[in-house]
Amino acid sequence: MQKLSKEDIAFIDTYLKNSDIVFSDIRIEMVDHVASEIESIINEGDNRDFYYIFKDYMVKNKVDLLKDNHKYYKACDKKILRALVKNVFSIKAVFILITTFLSLFFLNKFLELNLFFQVLRALPFVVFLLFAGVYRFIGRNKNMRFSSIERIAIYFILIGQIINLYFQGLIFRKMVLSEQSLQITIVTSFLIFSLVLLMQVFFQFKKEYHLKYKSVL
Amino acid sequence: MGNSNLYKGSLTTIILKLLEEHDKMYGYEITQKVKELTKGELKITEGALYPSLHKLEADGLLDVEVVKVDNRLRKYYKLTEQGTKETVNKLSELQDYIKTMQALVSPKLILE
Numbered sequence: 511m512q513k514l515s516k517e518d519i520a521f522i523d524t525y526l527k528n529s530d531i532v533f534s535d536i537r538i539e540m541v542d543h544v545a546s547e548i549e550s551i552i553n554e555g556d557n558r559d560f561y562y563i564f565k566d567y568m569v570k571n572k573v574d575l576l577k578d579n580h581k582y583y584k585a586c587d588k589k590i591l592r593a594l595v596k597n598v599f600s601i602k603a604v605f606i607l608i609t610t611f612l613s614l615f616f617l618n619k620f621l622e623l624n625l626f627f628q629v630l631r632a633l634p635f636v637v638f639l640l641f642a643g644v645y646r647f648i649g650r651n652k653n654m655r656f657s658s659i660e661r662i663a664i665y666f667i668l669i670g671q672i673i674n675l676y677f678q679g680l681i682f683r684k685m686v687l688s689e690q691s692l693q694i695t696i697v698t699s700f701l702i703f704s705l706v707l708l709m710q711v712f713f714q715f716k717k718e719y720h721l722k723y724k725s726v727l
Numbered sequence: 728m729g730n731s732n733l734y735k736g737s738l739t740t741i742i743l744k745l746l747e748e749h750d751k752m753y754g755y756e757i758t759q760k761v762k763e764l765t766k767g768e769l770k771i772t773e774g775a776l777y778p779s780l781h782k783l784e785a786d787g788l789l790d791v792e793v794v795k796v797d798n799r800l801r802k803y804y805k806l807t808e809q810g811t812k813e814t815v816n817k818l819s820e821l822q823d824y825i826k827t828m829q830a831l832v833s834p835k836l837i838l839e
Contacts (some may be wrong), residue, residue, distance in 0.1 A: 726795065
């Protein structure tokens with residue numbers, strides 16, 4: 511059985527990478543599929559050079575291969591949502607939410623009201639920046655980009671936008687003016703909780719990828 | 728192949744059944760096994776197979792293992808505990824479906 515060389519495999523990998531299949535977990539099996547198919551053609555007696563067989567294969571199958579890439583994003587987003595829902599209904603999540611709320615609630619007793627509102631306004635941004643930093647530095651692997659880990663950034667950005675809109679918007683100002691400290695505490699607790707939850711899912715995915723790809727990482 | 732649309736709804740069951748019989752399989756191996764078992768009647772395309780595999784993985788029915796083979800990485804799929812249970816359900820559903828279709832298409836066969 512003739513097998514493709516390292517250079518041939520690298521050629522397929524680069525070609526698919528340049529065709530917008532950026533995530534390693536998707537590209538790995540596409541490279542293997544294309545390579546297996548080409549090896550099969552060679553072993554059936556095709557004597558042409560690798561590049562000619564590859565070119566013919568791509569002309570026939572490229573559309574089908576790339577279609578898979580787009581469908582994968584849907585499966586990936588579904589996986590993230592499923593993990594988030596699973597975590598929301600865990601005892602750990604309830605504990606985090608209650609602890610966050612109680613910490614802010616008692617902080618209200620010790621701080622002067624204006625200072626308390628300023629702290630509540632700053633806190634979600636600080637948590638967001640902290641998590642964004644952690645995500646940036648340990649989320650990305652040098653050689654491999656993993657879909658679920660990178661797609662989760664969309665959810666981080668979404669919550670970041672909600673935090674921004676809420677604290678910079680009219681609703682927050684009106685609540686501050688009418689001194690609705692309990693309501694603001696509840697909203698802030700939920701926003702911080704959402705960030706913690708996302709971070710938790712992020713670490714779960716990171717661990718999962720490490721387990722699955724331990725032979726190559 | 729006859730009409731590929733007729734097989735579409737059964738692709739998940741086909742994958743689960745194959746993985747139930749083999750400890751672990753990779754994508755290309757699945758396409759070849761199906762081709763071999765159906766004597767070339769059913770050819771699963773990459774565009775249909777991989778999204779199904781990814782969906783099954785996202786649903787927690789399949790587990791993944793990546794190994795270095797022949798100068799490249801290979802992603803093997805195997806059934807999870809949940810996947811093994813789901814295979815039984817899916818096969819039973821498919822058998823019921825086949826019986827129903829048989830009753831509609833050739834009722835005489837059922838009566839006999």
